[in-house]
Amino acid sequence: MSNERKMCLIKDLKPFRDEWRLTLKLLHSWKQTTSYGGDTLECVLVDQTGAKIQASCKRSQITRVQRYLRVGEWKVIDTVKITGVGVGQYRPTTQQYKMTIIGDTSITPSDYRNDNHFLNLANYEEIGNGKLKPHFLIDIMGQVTDLGPVAMVQAKGNDMKRVHFRLRDTSGHEVACCLWGKYAEQFESVEEANDESIICLIRFAKISEYRGEKQITNAFDASLVFLNPTMEEAIDFKQKLTVARSFVQLKPLTQTGVGSILGVRDTIYVLLGLVGNLLIEDPEILPQPIRDLVGKSFCFGLAISLVQSILRIESVSEPVSLIETNSSTLSGGELLAIDHINENSSEDVSTPSNKRKEDECDQMDMTSTSKKLCTNIIKVEKTKTD
Secondary structure: OHHHOOOEOHHHOOOOOOOOEEEEEEEEEEEEEEOOOEEEEEEEEEOOOOOEEEEEEEHHHHHHHHHHOOEOOEEEEEOOEEEEOOOOOOEOOOOOEEEEOOOOOEEEEOOOOOOOOOOOEOOHHHHHOOOOOOOEOEEEEEEEEOOOOOEEEEEOOEEEEEEEEEEEOOOOOEEEEEEEOHHHHOOHHHOOOOHHHOEEEEEEEEEEEEOOEEEEEEOOOOOEEEEOOOOHHHHHHHHHHHHHOOOOOOOOOOOOOOOOOOOOHHHHHHHHOOOOOOOOOOHHHOOHHHHOOOOOEEEOOEEEEEEOOEEEEEEOOOOOOOOOOOOOOOOOOOOEEEOOOOHHHOOOEOOOHHHHHHHHHHOOOOOHHHOOOOOOOEOOOOOOOO
16 A cells, blocks of 8 residues: 555655655745646655755646645655656756656645755855856845846836846855846835845746846746745844944044944954954953954055046055054054054144155146045044043
């Protein structure tokens, strides 16, 4: 009898027989219409090991399958036909076989429980360098940046909604995205939101190429889009994003351009030789060089010029005014710690003479709008000492 048949896994399936019995969970299903197959219901099923397989049923079986096989539920599926998947594009799994649910297939409840979503998140670098094959659909999660408006455009003679944006991972890598139709409509409610607060998960997404750049888009109706998902993987991503976020937020306090630096990834790397992955709450365990920075201010100068339509930024490589330091003069681009600055020393700070001579040579062919590097005098803010 079928209920006495041995359970097997997806990796055991072969096309030579139909008497297979498996415990499977439905991850996703969608209807598909083709000229050669008519209306079908396509499914992605997963077993206890996380192995996935695409399953399909013809129009006559759709109603029954939708009634007994629901997303997120584990079922015992008995008697299915196994065939090869060929070399078609946009395959939702890497499995070499495909399952077909037939009239003799039985679908019954299972006692097995596992709430895992079985995500297989793609690596951004592997998307960019072409290591991931475009004929396999992928899962991708990231922070939404550069979110454009949801626009109505013409596509193949029909009006369709479209939205462009970029996804960024916790390491700062980005990939372009373009979603169409119902997937673009999901962004209508978040168009006015701050991009930094939007986390997007796209399941079974298609890798394409647009204007020489890799792009993620939906694979017709086979994809799933989640905005700010609450699953464990999304929570872990948000935590890593909070720790690894590398940006400089300046809040001008005076006309001299003095500001407060909230976070600089590169500075962390210069000081420690690495970027931490954990948020340290106890200041006593911080390295002494970091603790020595408490209460100090930093100052640096920049010379900005436009040469042949290229914006060049040069940092001043000499100490500004009276700066106490226990080490030798830092090279250009590094930060200088200010322990104490005499009030008389906070006079005009300008670019060194040798740098001015070089700049004058560079300015010979400049236009009148770019001859003057800077009209404001940079002043050094006095710091209070205990």
